[in-house]
Amino acid sequence: xxTYTLPILVIPALMFIFLGLMDNKFKPMTSGILGTIGLxxxxxxxxxxxxxxxxxxxxxxxxxQKIIAFNFEWLKITEHLHIDLGILLDPISxxxxxxxxxxxxxVHIYSFGYMNGExxxxxxxxxxxxxxxxxxxxxxxxxxxxxxxxxxLVGVSSYSLIGFYYTKKSAIAASKKAFIVTRFADFFFLVxxxxxxxYSETFDFISLTNPENNELIMKTAGLSFLGIxxxxxxxxxxxxxxxxxxxxxxxxxxxPDAMEGxxxxxxxxxxxxxxxxxxxxxxxxxxxxYLGTPEVLxxxxxxxxxxxxxxxxxxxxxxxxxxxxxFSTISQIAYMITxxxxxxxxxxxxxxxxxxxxxxxxxxxxxxxxxxGAGAVIHxxxxxxxxxxxxxxxxxKITNITFxxxxxxxxxxxxxxxxxxxxxxxxxxxxSDKILFACLYFCAGLTAFYMFRLYFNIFWxxxxxxxEHTPHEAxxxxxxxxxxxxxxxxxCGFIPFSHYVSADAMPFExxxxxxxxxxxxxxxxxxxxxxxxxxxxxxEIPDKVADTVKGxxxxxxxxxxxxEIWVFVTKRIIxxxxxxxxxxxxxxVVDGFMNGLSWTTNFVSQKTKNLQSGLVxxxxxxxxxxxxxIVLIMILI
Amino acid sequence: xxxxxxxxxxxxxxxxxxxxxxxxxxxxxxxxxxxxELMLNxxxxxxxxFNRYLFPGQLDGFFFTLFIIGIAAAETAxxxxxxxxxxxxxxxxxxxxxxxxxx
Numbered sequence: 001x002x003t004y005t006l007p008i009l010v011i012p013a014l015m016f017i018f019l020g021l022m023d024n025k026f027k028p029m030t031s032g033i034l035g036t037i038g039l040x041x042x043x044x045x046x047x048x049x050x051x052x053x054x055x056x057x058x059x060x061x062x063x064x065q066k067i068i069a070f071n072f073e074w075l076k077i078t079e080h081l082h083i084d085l086g087i088l089l090d091p092i093s094x095x096x097x098x099x100x101x102x103x104x105x106x107v108h109i110y111s112f113g114y115m116n117g118e119x120x121x122x123x124x125x126x127x128x129x130x131x132x133x134x135x136x137x138x139x140x141x142x143x144x145x146x147x148x149x150x151x152x153l154v155g156v157s158s159y160s161l162i163g164f165y166y167t168k169k170s171a172i173a174a175s176k177k178a179f180i181v182t183r184f185a186d187f188f189f190l191v192x193x194x195x196x197x198x199y200s201e202t203f204d205f206i207s208l209t210n211p212e213n214n215e216l217i218m219k220t221a222g223l224s225f226l227g228i229x230x231x232x233x234x235x236x237x238x239x240x241x242x243x244x245x246x247x248x249x250x251x252x253x254x255x256p257d258a259m260e261g262x263x264x265x266x267x268x269x270x271x272x273x274x275x276x277x278x279x280x281x282x283x284x285x286x287x288x289x290y291l292g293t294p295e296v297l298x299x300x301x302x303x304x305x306x307x308x309x310x311x312x313x314x315x316x317x318x319x320x321x322x323x324x325x326x327f328s329t330i331s332q333i334a335y336m337i338t339x340x341x342x343x344x345x346x347x348x349x350x351x352x353x354x355x356x357x358x359x360x361x362x363x364x365x366x367x368x369x370x371x372x373g374a375g376a377v378i379h380x381x382x383x384x385x386x387x388x389x390x391x392x393x394x395x396x397k398i399t400n401i402t403f404x405x406x407x408x409x410x411x412x413x414x415x416x417x418x419x420x421x422x423x424x425x426x427x428x429x430x431x432s433d434k435i436l437f438a439c440l441y442f443c444a445g446l447t448a449f450y451m452f453r454l455y456f457n458i459f460w461x462x463x464x465x466x467x468e469h470t471p472h473e474a475x476x477x478x479x480x481x482x483x484x485x486x487x488x489x490x491x492c493g494f495i496p497f498s499h500y501v502s503a504d505a506m507p508f509e510x511x512x513x514x515x516x517x518x519x520x521x522x523x524x525x526x527x528x529x530x531x532x533x534x535x536x537x538x539x540e541i542p543d544k545v546a547d548t549v550k551g552x553x554x555x556x557x558x559x560x561x562x563x564e565i566w567v568f569v570t571k572r573i574i575x576x577x578x579x580x581x582x583x584x585x586x587x588x589v590v591d592g593f594m595n596g597l598s599w600t601t602n603f604v605s606q607k608t609k610n611l612q613s614g615l616v617x618x619x620x621x622x623x624x625x626x627x628x629x630i631v632l633i634m635i636l637i
Numbered sequence: 638x639x640x641x642x643x644x645x646x647x648x649x650x651x652x653x654x655x656x657x658x659x660x661x662x663x664x665x666x667x668x669x670x671x672x673x674e675l676m677l678n679x680x681x682x683x684x685x686x687f688n689r690y691l692f693p694g695q696l697d698g699f700f701f702t703l704f705i706i707g708i709a710a711a712e713t714a715x716x717x718x719x720x721x722x723x724x725x726x727x728x729x730x731x732x733x734x735x736x737x738x739x740x
Contacts (some may be wrong), residue, residue: 614736617661624657 001057002069005087008045008097009140011038012133019126028121035125036108039132043101053094054500064505066090066206068142080201086142088205091501092283092357096139099364100273102488104132106368106481107268113478114264114375124164124262131157135273139280143203144193144238147281151189151241154277155182158269162261174257181254185244192237199223199230209287211345211504217292232293239282239300246278247330248337249307253563255330259322263378266322267371271329272364279336279360286353286503290345301341301432305439308334310560312446316453317546317557320384321374324454325367328410331443332363338440339425342432343503350503351510352432355424358497362417365492366409369485373403376478377458380471386454390462390538395471398479400459402486407455409489411448411524417493419521420512426520427513444520448527456535645686653679666720666730670713677709 015038019031026034058064071086108128115124134153141147156179163175197203200216208216216231223230242248247255258270269275282289282300289297308331315327336356343352376399381388393400409416412423422444429437473479498510534541546553555561611622652675659672681702688698724730727737 614738615733617732621661624661 189241242278263375304338352428359421452531
């Protein structure tokens with residue numbers, strides 16, 4: 001039935017190899033067009049798959065089935081334990097297929113304009129294909145090991161795309177930072193996988209997450225390590241991988257720096273798709289978290305809430321527009337994580353799960369739109385800094401309107417998509433934990449504030465700003481994705497998402513909780529109001545406010561010194577305190593012992609090699625000496 | 638006249654160690670060969686003397702002596718043939734110069 005889903009993976013993979021090998025043999029345009037056509041086919045196939053799945057075959061007896069569209073046994077480890085490569089279709093993976101292929105297609109089209117004339121245009125499209133392949137492989141993974149493989153592939157392609165401008169020092173540093181930080185977190189992920197699969201004797205998602213008679217939970221029952229159950233350790237470690245990829249505290253430090261990459265890449269990887277891999281991971285294993293380790297789920301919720309608050313505060317003070325967006329991404333992903341953390345499993349209890357996926361869906365579109373819009377702005381003024389912008393509404397009409405739509409969506413103003421998903425998250429949090437709700441609620445206000453601070457600083461504020469080159473609207477290939485994504489942002493909030501995605505795969509009804517909805521609209525409007533007052537026109541208020549809360553402002557501006565703490569921990573403690581002594585021990589004691597052995601052997605052989613003179617008389621001398629000694633001994637005894 | 642056995646043995650010992658000295662100290666292959674003969678002959682004397690004094694009725698020792706003389710003759714012929722070949726190759730017969738295979 002779903003055999004046509006295989007090309008969804010195969011096309012981008014082949015495209016990567018093809019474009020990567022041909023590289024400069026092609027004209028830039030040829031590479032770009034080939035890549036885009038490939039992605040177009042992938043997108044169409046994804047849409048067909050989604051349509052088939054949701055409207056014709058997926059729903060059987062009121063439950064969305066998990067369908068294995070393709071499976072290939074790759075490595076057999078033991079009788080039960082084997083690593084497969086395959087395609088698993090269920091509501092969230094099908095939804096992710098749609099999200100990834102849509103955003104990726106838009107980014108492909110957009111990049112024609114944005115990357116026009118860049119050196120390495122062909123390489124850029126090859127890497128985009130690689131990334132799309134890895135991300136699609138990740139979401140359709142049938143087992144956790146396949147997911148891990150693609151998880152790392154995603155990390156690699158992200159690394160190469162962040163470092164796309166490889167002659168720029170900061171880009172190289174950022175790409176290394178992103179790779180090492182996420183790789184460090186992935187180490188815990190791997191340990192978690194091994195731990196869990198050791199007990200469950202399977203990597204397979206379907207048997208791992210089976211809500212009834214879950215073998216994993218039964219087999220690990222009663223086992224504990226250091227006072228915490230083994231399953232909690234495993235699931236916590238697996239979540240650590242998600243913390244790294246999704247840039248939660250304390251592993252968020254790589255994401256703001258990742259903005260060194262080309263802006264369309266930021267839109268694709270660091271806003272819409274890769275960074276939600278952590279959310280997707282938790283959602284994928286949600287039944288295990290909920291049934292087996294509810295305490296880990298609580299930790300997840302709190303990590304999300306704290307991160308969300310932290311990132312929102314930092315976003316208010318940044319001046320690089322892409323960094324503001326990066327922190328807003330962290331904050332929004334933390335929303336999704338929190339929402340998963342407060343969710344239940346069945347029926348309306350599972351609202352948080354549904355809301356999280358819904359927010360993932362809507363966020364992917366409006367955040368990609370924001371990044372692409374920011375890209376159009378950067379394209380026009382050739383700078384990332386807010387101070388270099390202002391009054392651009394006169395020049396960039398389309399960008400202005402689409403950006404405004406995205407800002408309204410992320411701020412949670414109806415009827416834009418962000419409102420619906422955010423409202424569901426707030427409702428879920430409200431019914432579960434009032435502290436988390438307060439945290440998220442406050443964040444909603446902050447989000448509205450910093451997004452409109454960004455918006456006004458770019459498009460209004462200094463209306464009569466003089467530009468050296470008059471900024472001009474981006475070409476059609478760049479505005480088309482903006483318009484398309486803006487349209488999606490306007491309409492996709494009305495999708496009855498709970499009919500399609502839910503924690504137990506059974507459709508249910510949701511209604512907008514108008515009490516909480518109006519409260520969230522209220523706080524968003526307050527945020528927008530304050531931002532309008534402070535930033536709509538050039539004024540002294542922002543500086544005054546910054547002065548009154550100087551301590552908070554400075555530390556938020558420095559991102560609460562997290563980078564410095566990491567540098568301190570890695571450099572002072574790990575490098576100088578641990579690695580150096582170990583290196584010394586290795587060099588002097590371990591190597592010294594081995595060198596000593598070889599030196600001794602060498603010395604002894606140097607000294608004794610003269611015995612082998614090759615002169616027959618020397619040998620005879622020794623022979624006679626030996627014979628005399630033997631005779632002497634025989635005489636004496 | 639009754640020569641004591643020790644007299645023979647002293648002579649053969651002196652001959653043997655003269656042979657050993659010559660074998661070790663000389664570089665000339667021919668002299669070494671001569672030293673070798675000296676040692677063999679010292680052994681021959683021992684064989685005959687012990688046979689004559691300890692087992693007068695038997696001939697084993699004499700036979701061994703004859704064997705050794707025969708083998709020594711054959712060995713000398715062989716050795717001289719080798720020495721002549723060495724001389725043709727390296728134009729001398731010093732034992733410490735025969736080291737072509739070492740390098």
